[in-house]
Amino acid sequence: MNTPRPSAEPAPARSAAPAYRIGVDVGGTFTDVVLAAADGSALHTAKVPSDAAQPAAAVVRAVTGILERHQVAAEQVEYFAHGQTFALNTVLQRSGARTGLLVTAGFPDLLEIGRLRLRDPIDFFADPRRPLADRRDVREIPERIRIDGSVDRPLDETALLAAARDLLADGVEALAVVFLHAHAHPGHEQRAVALLRQAHPGLIVAGSAELWPEEKEYERATVAVLAAHVAGLLRGYLGDLSHRLREQGLSCPLHITKSNGGVMSVQGALAADEGSAALLRAAVETLLSGPAAGVAGAVRLATAAGVDDLVTMDMGGTSVDSAIVEGGRIPYSTDAELGDFPLITPSVEVSSIGAGGGSVAWLDASGVLKVGPRSAGAHPGPACYGQGGTEATLTDAYVVCGYLDPDTFAGGTVRLDPAAARAAFAPLARRLGTDVEGAAEAVVDVATAMMHAQLVPLLARRGVDPAGCRLVPYGGAGPVQAVALARALGIRHLLVPWSPGTLCAFGALVTDLRHDLVAPVGQTTGHLDDERLRTVWKDLEERARLWYRDQSAVLHDQVALTRWADVQLAGQSFTLPVTLPGDGQPTVAALSEAFTARYRAAYGVDASGRELDVRSLRITLTARSRPLTPRTGSGTEVRPRPHTVTEHGHRVPAGRVERADLAPGVRFKGPLVVSAPDATVFLPTGACVEADAMGNLLIDAGRARGKAD
Template sequence: MSAVPRQAADGVGRYRLGIDIGGTFTDFSLLDEVTGELSSFKSPTVPDDPGRGVLDGLRALVTERGFDLQAIDYLVHGTTIAINTVIQRNGASLGLLVTAGFGDLLEIQRLRLASPVNFTATRPLPLIPRYRVGEVTERILSDGTVDTALDREELLREATRLVEREGAEALVVSFVNAYRTPAHEAEARKVLAERFPGLHVTCSHEVWPQIREYERTMVAIMSAYVRPRVDQYLGQLERELGGVGVRVPLYITKSNGGVTTARDARQATAETMLSGPASGVIGATSVCVRAGYRDLITFDMGGTSADIALVRDGRPVYSTDETVGDFPIVIPVVGVSSIGAGGGSIAWLDPVGVLKVGPRSAGADPGPACYGRGATEPALSDAFLLCGFLNPDNFVGGRLRLHPDRSALAMRPLGEALGLDLDATAEAVIEVATANMYAAFSNVLARHGLDPRDFALVAFGGAGPIEAT
């Protein structure tokens, strides 16, 4: 693929670099703006320290391509730090301050259940437990007029309990109807800043000032919940990139497909929730529109998950009804739906002996059994390899040799339980993963009332083209 080249003096400002961290691999795309050449590079993700994975991959890319990091003119990064923090539930310990009488907001959530026909269905556990929710006397009516003034003494009493006794590391303030008049939330912020200097306070009207109390509160909570990890990661990454010679600002892709500076992303963390998946949709749209295709179904399958999105008349379909983990995110985002497993998803049998694939993944460490790093459970990539869809000598450009014998060793116990030989077992794993994706794929299209025959399927990601064919 080529782009329109431009002139650069002595290689200064010659390259544009894009970086995307996935669950298994970190991908680099390097555009030479002089020649128009676009090259790609993969490096294993380091789950415990994704920033180190970026730097390791960048050093390997420099060694292989032989260019100077100071010649990078533009650097943009798609990150999954925020969404993974919510999914793994390892974010900040928060306290929530709400209007008196609304303390059960997070437990009640919405009346609808994800599975209404399941008599044992439960609601997802809130990110903030009930004992870290404080109720404060104040009330603003639906038309924005003040009915009851903010009780400052009660605010301080509840905030002190949450911070000093319950161990809240940051506070979220979400009062009823604050989207109409934010005066009480702003007043609460001022009072809390005087009492707890240095404590981070997130107000719902600053993040998403829209109607629907639960959804507005959840966006504010998720923003505060992921903020410490996003802030630490991006701050450290900026420093380390500067240390190895990168001289340009770091930009972060947003959930709506745009970009923002790393400094702003560290503050508006909710806008980076779907940073990585949105980047792929925007890139695929740009390429396909230039090729004459304007109605698309993008299919992004990596090592951990598979996602689809719709593009109508050359523009991605946006949504305010997506979920992150178990929770709604009502800010405008590229409408990406997770529909299945990735290459690293584990194949297993449920208690009644039915073959399943995912959602548990082998990730980057140890990875699928075929990586030869000690994994003993069969993954979808092992099935791809055993069925001949992967070249063991040319995986990731030949930098990682795959081991069919390790895949066979991991797959054989599954086959014995199913009463199938090795080839039939590998084929069954692929068929189950494909069937699950097709069912979810059909549901997404049916929800939009669309006929797949009207669209071009655009597959990308490490496993996307294999699965699509």
């Protein structure tokens, strides 16, 4: 299904000067920016320190800096998109608005009970998950609608308003309303939200049904509380960012990346009234925007290079996030977790699989070497940064082993101190009974083993043979560790993006508009008819197109709609996502046929002829962004400079080169250190590398020394 870009959104006037696009990723330590000519003829990157107190200030500093450096006028920028960890960090630190929860009388412990699952199934003394809305901030409201829609108890409006006044007087700053069965019968909840917004103008009031009308009371309540907790701060951040960028002369549309791997208009959220559904949805939908943008960027680059099956590896300072991509399609999940909280809104399926570059190495009580999860953080950071850190970290291990070039690390902006790294490893080496190099290499091996141990089950559950995949490492530390991990997994070939340290910013720049909607059904195929399917999907389609018309879709004019459903066998409790073809009218017969094929593929069982239970219908709108293929410099046939690295307990001669000097088609063999301002690539003995026409590095991992071919 395709629709033209609406004429109500005129394209901005353009001068004869070349047009540019900007992508930004706001991380906890650095804010990354990518400036790209619209025709792909020029690509520039930069990093500036993030500002936790004023994240928008760091974004503006990065944008204005890169524009000035490359003599690009603000009027030449036709598109701006950015990802951020602001909302995510707000939730993880629980630093948003104190949120009160209004629930159906009799269900005050909704968040505490959750799904009655232990955090650790073999530890009966594990601390329970702590809800985002404190139990003292929960109020029971006399009302109840049965699952069939009949009213068991009318909404007590007087009690509702009294409960809200009581919470606000006690210091609560936002409210979430979650009534039983509101996903299917939202009348009481809608009335309650309207009364509260009328009585308290400007107050953030999140209704669960208007945000995400899906069954599962606990998960739906979590969505509402998350939205209320974050929305006010997010609105302030987006308003500040928009004002600052406009002051600098950027008149182009502004976008923010979403957890589902798409982007949305910043103006769309800001134009809405405070506390409206549009703002509240934006608060929830942008919680995982940073990692999602990275996967989107990796898929876009890999597809342009002819790679459809890949494993992404985003390794930063504290963790490694990975996604398994098949057929060039970004993987999605409706069962993600965000710290202690379930997230049922669609998001890119990313798994945290190990330690990051700042993770501290230590010995447990049994003398077993561990890496992480504790991190040295940005301050004091690894010992080699010279900022006062004294504990041995994975980055220090890279320095001791020679995998990083102290002279060119981070483009020379960070001077590494190898002596400090060695001093940090000395106590650990003594306890292990080895030298400093041996201890450092052991730490690298442990980190590889941790990533391998967590990635293998993920690949197995998806039925993916790693030998048929390409590993795509990015982030500041990913390319250093990547070949070791690839060898452990049995992956022979790697693709290192042209700028792995800023790939999330590039992903924000090239990703599509995307919007997801859901509607409850809750009927078996014995009662569900074609007309009900068509009516529900038609309503979802109309709402999706209304959302699209509110977006600044200048560069996203090819729209597609995908129909899918959550279906299970009647009597079962777990659904499978079933997608229907976009052409033709949806029917129960077509849905049953699609489910049968999906069930057979998942479980190896023929479910044809069985009665099905259709729990919900969904629709996804995507609007493809105009292509942007990077074309970098041609490089030179440079001769590597002499260097030394540690391999298998021995110091061996190696080389070191600048990534910008690698000419397409010229191969170099390891051991080799390839440096760049954003990230370093380490090639051990037996591996080789060459650059492609887009500036990506194509690596053949070869075989580890001592292993037969």
